Amino acid sequence: MEKLFEASGRYIQKVSGKLHRMLLKTVRGSELTPAEAATLQFIAAADHPLCQRDIEKEYGMRPASATQMLQSMEAKGAIRRAVDPDDHRRKVIIISDEWAEQTKEMYKDMVLIEEQLVKGLTDEEISRFREIMIKMLNNLSE
Numbered sequence: 001m002e003k004l005f006e007a008s009g010r011y012i013q014k015v016s017g018k019l020h021r022m023l024l025k026t027v028r029g030s031e032l033t034p035a036e037a038a039t040l041q042f043i044a045a046a047d048h049p050l051c052q053r054d055i056e057k058e059y060g061m062r063p064a065s066a067t068q069m070l071q072s073m074e075a076k077g078a079i080r081r082a083v084d085p086d087d088h089r090r091k092v093i094i095i096s097d098e099w100a101e102q103t104k105e106m107y108k109d110m111v112l113i114e115e116q117l118v119k120g121l122t123d124e125e126i127s128r129f130r131e132i133m134i135k136m137l138n139n140l141s142e
Contacts, residue, residue, distance in 0.1 A: 008136070019113065026109035030102060031076045035059075036069060037106055040078055040095065044103050049084060049092035078103075 023034035032040065042058055043050055056066045070093065073079045078099045084090040095103055118126050 012136075015117075019117070022113050023110075026106050026113070030106075032073070032078060036073050036076075036078065038110075039069065039073065040099070040103055041107055041110055043079065043093055043095055044107065049094070051084070051090055051092055055093070 020034055023037060027034055027037045030037070039055060039059070042055070046054075052063070052066050052070060055061065055070065056063060059066075061069070070079065070081075074081065077096055079093050080096050081091040082094050084092045121129070
């Protein structure tokens with residue numbers, strides 16, 4: 001039982017909890033939840049138009065959960081859906097003009113959080129950590 005105090009999952013939960021609380025501060029004053037803010041940043045950082053399926057895959061969400069979150073973001077005016085010019089059967093998610101500036105400000109806050117998170121770590125340590133986390137995610141997907 002004592003070994004559980006050193007379990008990887010416990011530390012991941014602790015880091016996750018702290019990150020969640022820090023994200024709450026970045027969205028204070030906006031209508032978005034931390035999950036919605038993170039999704040908005042994911043959309044903003046993408047190098048191609050995203051659709052709902054991309055959101056589902058990134059966050060491991062069920063289609064119904066992604067639909068609910070995106071509908072909430074749409075109702076708040078943060079995003080809109082548009083027909084993909086390359087595939088008229090598909091709808092892409094676009095950040096609304098009204099939220100473009102606020103999205104940039106949230107991005108700055110999230111960059112500061114990331115910098116604080118990896119402070120004192122070498123590029124090699126960060127790279128190795130990401131490799132390990134990907135393996136852990138894959139282990140849980142099996």
